[in-house]
Amino acid sequence: MIPKIAMIGGGSWATAIVKMLSDNLTEKEIYWWMRNTEAIDHIKKFKHNPHYLSSVEIKLSPDNISTDIHCIIKSADYVILNVPAAFIKETLSSITPNDLKGKKIVSAIKGIVPEDNLIIGEFLHDIYEIPYQDILVVSGPCHAEEVAFEKLSYLTIACTDLEKASTFASFLNTRYIKTNVSDDIFGTEYAAVLKNIYAVASGICHGIGYGDNFQAVLISNAIREIKRFVDAVHPINRDIMESAYLGDLLVTAYSQFSRNRTFGNMIGKGYNVKSAQLEMNMVAEGYYAAKCMHIKNNEHNVEMPICKAVHNILYEGRSPHIEMKLLAEKLN
Numbered sequence: 001m002i003p004k005i006a007m008i009g010g011g012s013w014a015t016a017i018v019k020m021l022s023d024n025l026t027e028k029e030i031y032w033w034m035r036n037t038e039a040i041d042h043i044k045k046f047k048h049n050p051h052y053l054s055s056v057e058i059k060l061s062p063d064n065i066s067t068d069i070h071c072i073i074k075s076a077d078y079v080i081l082n083v084p085a086a087f088i089k090e091t092l093s094s095i096t097p098n099d100l101k102g103k104k105i106v107s108a109i110k111g112i113v114p115e116d117n118l119i120i121g122e123f124l125h126d127i128y129e130i131p132y133q134d135i136l137v138v139s140g141p142c143h144a145e146e147v148a149f150e151k152l153s154y155l156t157i158a159c160t161d162l163e164k165a166s167t168f169a170s171f172l173n174t175r176y177i178k179t180n181v182s183d184d185i186f187g188t189e190y191a192a193v194l195k196n197i198y199a200v201a202s203g204i205c206h207g208i209g210y211g212d213n214f215q216a217v218l219i220s221n222a223i224r225e226i227k228r229f230v231d232a233v234h235p236i237n238r239d240i241m242e243s244a245y246l247g248d249l250l251v252t253a254y255s256q257f258s259r260n261r262t263f264g265n266m267i268g269k270g271y272n273v274k275s276a277q278l279e280m281n282m283v284a285e286g287y288y289a290a291k292c293m294h295i296k297n298n299e300h301n302v303e304m305p306i307c308k309a310v311h312n313i314l315y316e317g318r319s320p321h322i323e324m325k326l327l328a329e330k331l332n
Contacts, residue, residue, distance in 0.1 A: 017108060
């Protein structure tokens with residue numbers, strides 16, 4: 001049976017995944033939901049997303065792109081979610097657990113649901129009654145912009161059912177995309193949330209003038225923070241040095257394409273949060289994650305000085321210069 005795959009979301013990463021699915025030689029049907037009618041009309045006419053990765057050719061049938069989320073989801077065996085975590089509840093507000101029953105739900109979201117302080121897998125399980133074995137998580141290290149350029153990239157697909165992870169991974173394999181599989185949906189999701197906070201920290205440090213030497217120390221401490229936290233919330237045997245953890249952290253903290261690093265850099269240079277968000281015109285998941293993880297860690301009491309420093313700067317109005325100077329005394 002030909003698998004039917006629906007993409008929910010219209011941003012850069014959604015466009016990149018649609019490209020991967022289209023370039024993969026496995027026979028499949030691809031559907032795409034986005035809320036912007038003008039963008040849909042543009043794609044149908046010119047076969048390019050006018051707002052994100054506009055150089056990428058969209059190889060979908062015009063009939064398979066719609067603003068009707070019910071129609072798109074009903075058509076699919078696999079539903080890929082790729083909207084900012086802060087807007088996932090709004091996006092799925094008209095969707096019921098029955099609408100998603102029996103489908104494999106794939107999260108390509110690198111964030112946490114702010115109102116509930118739940119990672120996407122937990123949110124889908126608790127609110128939409130999706131069994132964990134039917135939830136898959138896509139993690140990096142992989143920037144959408146490099147997918148557009150067809151630069152060799154790697155993805156990890158996580159699911160408690162490794163056979164399902166392998167099946168979905170086979171839909172994404174192309175000459176420029178290699179995939180790995182994992183059974184650690186909790187660890188990969190929390191690592192993806194946390195790495196955005198550390199990318200904000202990296203950007204702040206760059207913005208206030210810290211150099212590469214300090215950045216190296218910052219990120220080596222960050223991967224230890226990730227390990228402490230994921231081991232506390234989901235203690236299984238995992239190698240934190242694998243690409244899904246360390247690799248994703250490194251590319252997000254250092255890359256020119258990282259919106260979280262860009263956001264942090266602006267904060268370090270003196271922008272307030274609102275001004276930085278308006279100028280970027282994109283969602284930096286690390287901003288929301290900093291508050292959510294601060295609250296979440298009250299349950300676990302893990303030592304996380306970098307996360308705490310970012311929270312203090314973004315939500316407590318602390319000076320980036322002073323907060324990073326204090327943080328520097330705690331790192332090794």
